[in-house]
Amino acid sequence: MFSSINSRAIVPVACAVTGFVIACCVLLYTFVKDDLIKGEIQHAADLSDTVIKSTRYAMLHDDRETLSNIISSIGEQNQVEHVRIFNKKGLIMFSPDSQEVNQFIDKSAAGCTECHAGAEPKRSLGTMAKARQFTNSSGNDVLAITAPIYNEAECSNAACHFHDAGQSLLGTLDIGVSQDPLKRTLGQLKNRMIMFSGMILVLTVGAVCALLYRQVFLPIKLLTDFTESSESDSLGTDLPEVSGEIAQLAKAFQKMTNRVQELESQLQSKDDVSPPNLRS
Template identity: 40%
Template sequence: MPYRRLSVKLIFWVVAITVIVIGVFNYVSLNTQRRHLIDEGILGAKQLSDTVKKGLRFDMLHNYREALYNSIETIGAQEGIEKIRIFNKEGAIMFSSDKEEMGQMVDKNAEACYACHAEKKPLERLAIPERSRIFRADGYRLLGIINPIYNEPDCYNAACHVHPRDQTVLGVLDISLSLAATDKRIREIRGTTILLMAITILTVSAIIVLFIQRAVDRPVKELVAGTTRVAAGDFDHTIPARSDDEIGQLAESFNTMTQRLKEIQFQLLQSEKLASIGKLAATIAHEINNPLNGILTYTS
């Protein structure tokens, strides 16, 4: 059966290992590129959040609420920005690009607050990865990042503010960005990677199949055919040694063995002929000796 042939088994395992190795490599590479794109998005969101906070600092410092409303509404209308909002230390939404949620209380167990309020005492400092979150809304993913608004000297020393000096965090700036473009880029990279992986696997597999057929399958078939002919008594058959590798050496050894078998066969034939001649001579001598013995007996 074909599946029992050495070349078929060899091709199967080599191609299978090639597929696994290339598949694992592309899987790791794809995940690395995806994480790189997400990290770039988080870094961009952090820079945007810092820029927005610095841009709103003057209005917040002087309590220009109307200017804050207009600035947040204008920034929130930009492409790729899903929502901008500011909540105070109690969790009330003071400003938002979505006016319908202004004045509402945020859930401290929600994604935007959980990073800080997971402990009994809210955390005051968080690393960038812990300040960011990825969640799904309206069928696509969003990247959210929170940026604490700290109580600076200009804040607690200002005459119009009532924040005590020992209050570290006054509120939080929360920005949500759409990851639709990033996810589209990830899908494009995934599609390109899968296509290149398929082409690579097919090309490498074809090269491997051709190599095995030429370097292994054909010489092995010639050796099998040669052993069959020698077993049938054809000691004049020789196998061409097409290479200097182990298979070529095996073919040369096979030809040497066949030549030795031919010589042994010739010697056996000669021995059989000599034995037959000796047997014939003995028979003739016996036949001659019988009359001679009779004559000698008679004459004596």
């Protein structure tokens, strides 16, 4: 009885705690992952802003050499997988990879379709819509941002320049950063969560077992021993040291046994005086 109560009480508790902890961890992991990816996209969008702002002066002065130098230096950065400046027609004007320069990209390519999906191209994109994730030709996971480079009054007024004021967009910047650091962080997070869940499981199941043993199984075992000892006709007054309902139960059992014993002895004395055939 002890072992069956034991398993009947502990197995469901262990299953419930395991299920609950796993569900919570999966949920938490999904949320944290989403937040980290959003943070990474914001970070890449800020980077693209910085690139556009730092190239602005060179663009205004039509200083292609400086611009090309800036783009090459950015391309040398550790996490930067690619960086390109397209002109409005989709021609790659600047890129650290000299083979890419002067290549033509169709507006149906990834990174262009976000704006060019409809009949009328969109003028601006939200931060999240600017981002795309893909695996590049060297097998690295990349998070890329396509940011528009807008026409400004200074661009169309610049003496050297030919952009007319009617153009709203001069080109786009496409910058891709490696997802490896994010993947590493997520991997670490996953391992820590698995360890954490394991710890919670062991601690909770251990604590529940200890509590159940102390509060339920032990009193029940004492009660069982107490009731079993009554079979040997010598149910003592030494109630087990239990409290609450179990003590009540022990007392009730003791009372009942006493009563049965009393009745038995009454019957016994009747048996002694009357013949057995009258009793039935």
